[in-house]
Amino acid sequence: MQIKKWLNFSEAKNVNEYEREPVPKSKVKSFKDFVGLVAGEHIAGTEFIIGPLFVVHGVGAADLFLGLLLGNILATLSWALICAPVAVKTRITIFYQLEKICGFRLVSIYNFINGLQFSAVAAAMIMVSASAVGILLHVKGPGLTSMYPDSFSWVLIIIAVGSVITIVATFGFEIVAKFSTLFAPWMPLIFLAAGVAVLPQLGVTGIDDFWQVANDKIWTGVPLEGQTKYTFWHVMIFSWLCNNAMHIGLSDMTIYRYAKKSTYGFASGFGMFIGHFMAWVASGILCALALSQGNDNPTPGDIAYLGAGMAGLICVVAAGWTTANPTIYRAGLAIQALVPSMKRWKITIMIGVMSIILACFPFIVSKLDQFLGFYALVAAPVGAVVIVDLFVFPKLGLVSNLAEAIQLKFNASVALTWIISMAAGYGLYQFFELDFYFFVALPGWVIGGVTYMILGYIQQKILVKKIKSVEL
Amino acid sequence: MKPIMKFLSYIALAMTIVPAFLAMGGIIDDATYKTWMLAGTIGWFVTAPLWIFDKKEDETI
Numbered sequence: 001m002q003i004k005k006w007l008n009f010s011e012a013k014n015v016n017e018y019e020r021e022p023v024p025k026s027k028v029k030s031f032k033d034f035v036g037l038v039a040g041e042h043i044a045g046t047e048f049i050i051g052p053l054f055v056v057h058g059v060g061a062a063d064l065f066l067g068l069l070l071g072n073i074l075a076t077l078s079w080a081l082i083c084a085p086v087a088v089k090t091r092i093t094i095f096y097q098l099e100k101i102c103g104f105r106l107v108s109i110y111n112f113i114n115g116l117q118f119s120a121v122a123a124a125m126i127m128v129s130a131s132a133v134g135i136l137l138h139v140k141g142p143g144l145t146s147m148y149p150d151s152f153s154w155v156l157i158i159i160a161v162g163s164v165i166t167i168v169a170t171f172g173f174e175i176v177a178k179f180s181t182l183f184a185p186w187m188p189l190i191f192l193a194a195g196v197a198v199l200p201q202l203g204v205t206g207i208d209d210f211w212q213v214a215n216d217k218i219w220t221g222v223p224l225e226g227q228t229k230y231t232f233w234h235v236m237i238f239s240w241l242c243n244n245a246m247h248i249g250l251s252d253m254t255i256y257r258y259a260k261k262s263t264y265g266f267a268s269g270f271g272m273f274i275g276h277f278m279a280w281v282a283s284g285i286l287c288a289l290a291l292s293q294g295n296d297n298p299t300p301g302d303i304a305y306l307g308a309g310m311a312g313l314i315c316v317v318a319a320g321w322t323t324a325n326p327t328i329y330r331a332g333l334a335i336q337a338l339v340p341s342m343k344r345w346k347i348t349i350m351i352g353v354m355s356i357i358l359a360c361f362p363f364i365v366s367k368l369d370q371f372l373g374f375y376a377l378v379a380a381p382v383g384a385v386v387i388v389d390l391f392v393f394p395k396l397g398l399v400s401n402l403a404e405a406i407q408l409k410f411n412a413s414v415a416l417t418w419i420i421s422m423a424a425g426y427g428l429y430q431f432f433e434l435d436f437y438f439f440v441a442l443p444g445w446v447i448g449g450v451t452y453m454i455l456g457y458i459q460q461k462i463l464v465k466k467i468k469s470v471e472l
Numbered sequence: 473m474k475p476i477m478k479f480l481s482y483i484a485l486a487m488t489i490v491p492a493f494l495a496m497g498g499i500i501d502d503a504t505y506k507t508w509m510l511a512g513t514i515g516w517f518v519t520a521p522l523w524i525f526d527k528k529e530d531e532t533i
C-alpha cells in the first residue's frame with residue numbers, strides 16, 4: 001500500500017511549485033526540513049571524483065583539512081548571508097527573478113548555458129555509475145586521469161547505463177526524487193564506513209597515528225606524474241565556490257524561497273560538512289589506498305569496491321544515478337525555455353543522448369574541477385546582478401525589475417554586464433597565469449555587481465521617459 | 473507495524489557503520505565487515521521504503 005502510494009505519479013504532478021508566483025507564507029518549511037534536504041543534496045556521485053582529485057593533485061594533509069574547513073564555512077555563510085536573504089525577500093525562483101530583470105530572450109541564453117552545464121555534469125555521473133557496473137562485468141573503465149575511452153566494451157556500458165538514466169529522467173522524475181530520499185541517510189554512512197574501515201590497510205592503528213599516515217600516505221603533498229600541484233588555496237576556493245552557482249549565483253533561491261527566515265541558510269552547513277568535508281576526506285583515503293596497492297589510475301567504482309565491497313558498488317551506482325537523473329531533467333527544463341513548443345520529454349531525450357556521448361569521453365570526469373570552475377565564472381555575475389537590482393537600485397533611486405516594468409525582452413545592460421564580467425574574469429585568469437577558474441569566480445561576481453550598477457544607472461537615465469511613465 | 477519497520481531500518485543503518493569501526497580496531501576482518509555492510513544495505517532498502525516517504529508526501533521542495 002505504501003509503495004503504491006509512493007509510485008503515484010498524478011499526485012506528484014498536481015503539486016503547485018509556484019514557478020511564476022511567490023511562495024505563500026502558509027507553505028514555508030521548517031529548519032529541520034532544510035537540514036534534511038541539503039544534507040542529502042550535497043552527497044552525490046561527484047564526491048567519488050573530487051576527494052580523489054585532491055589526492056591525485058598532491059594536496060598536503062594540513063592544506064586539505066584547513067582548506068575544507070574554511071571553504072565550507074565560507075560556502076555556508078554565502079548561502080546564509082547572500083542567497084537565503086534574497087530568496088526570502090522575493091520568494092520566487094532565480095529564473096523568474098532574472099526574467100523580470102533581464103527579459104525573456106536574455107534569460108533564455110542563461111537557460112541554454114545552464115542546460116549545457118547540466119548535460120556535462122550528467123555525463124560525469126553516468127560515467128561514475130558505469131564504473132561500478134564495469135567492475136561487475138569485469139570491464140575496466142578509464143581512471144581518474146584518463147582523457148579518452150580505452151575499450152569498446154566500456155562505451156557499450158556507458159550507452160546502456162546512460163540510456164536507462166535518460167529513460168527514467170524522461171518518464172519518472174518524481175520516482176527518482178523519492179529514491180533520493182531513500183538513499184540520503186544511507187549514502188553518507190557508506191562513505192564514512194568505507195573511509196574508516198580501510199585506515200588499518202594504510203597503517204593507521206589508532207587516532208594517534210592518523211595524522212602521520214595522512215601526511216605520509218594519503219595527502220602527501222606530491223602530485224601524481226603529469227598532474228598539477230594543488231595547494232591550500234585550491235582546496236579552500238574549490239570547497240567555497242564549487243557550488244557558487246547555487247549560493248552567490250543564487251540558483252538556490254528556488255529552494256530557500258520556502259524558508260521561514262533567511263537564517264535557515266545556515267542549514268547548508270550540514271550539507272557542506274557531510275558531503276564536502278567528510279565524503280571528500282573518505283573518498284580521498286580510498287583513492288590513496290588504491291594508489292598504494294598499485295592501481296595508479298582508479299575509477300570511482302574501484303575505490304568504492306575497495307572500501308565497501310558490494311555495498312560500495314551499489315553506492316556508486318546510486319550516487320551517480322540519483323545525481324544524473326534530476327540533472328538531465330533540469331537540463332531539459334532549461335532548454336525547453338528556448339523552444340517552448342517542443343515536448344519536454346523529447347528535449348530530455350536529446351539532452352540524455354548528448355550526455356551519453358559526452359560520458360564516453362573520460363576527460364569530462366578527469367577535468368570536472370576545471371569544468372565546474374569555468375561554469376563558476378559564467379554563473380557568478382548573474383547572482384551579483386540580481387542582488388544589485390533588488391538591494392542597491394532602490395537606494396540609488398533606480399527601478400528594479402526593469403524588463404518587467406517596461407516590457408523589455410532583452411535588457412542590454414545585463415547582457416553587457418555579463419559579457420564584461422566573464423571577459424574580465426578570463427583576463428585575470430590569463431594575466432595571473434592561474435590554473436583554476438574558481439580563483440576568478442569571486443572577482444567576476446564583484447566586477448559583475450559594480451558593472452551592473454554603472455550600466456544600469458546609465459541605461460535608466462537614457463530610458464528616463466519610459467521609466468517615468470511606469471512610475472506614474 | 474511502522475514503528476517496528478523504522479526500528480529495523482535504524483538497526484540496518486547501524487549495521488553499515490558499526491562494523492567499519494570494528495574493522496578499524498582489528499576486531500573483525502575485511503571480508504566480515506563488507507558482508508555486514510551489504511546485509512545492512514539490503515536491510516535498509518527493504519524496510520525504509522515502508523515508512524520513509526510518509527512525512528515527505530506533501531513536501532514541495
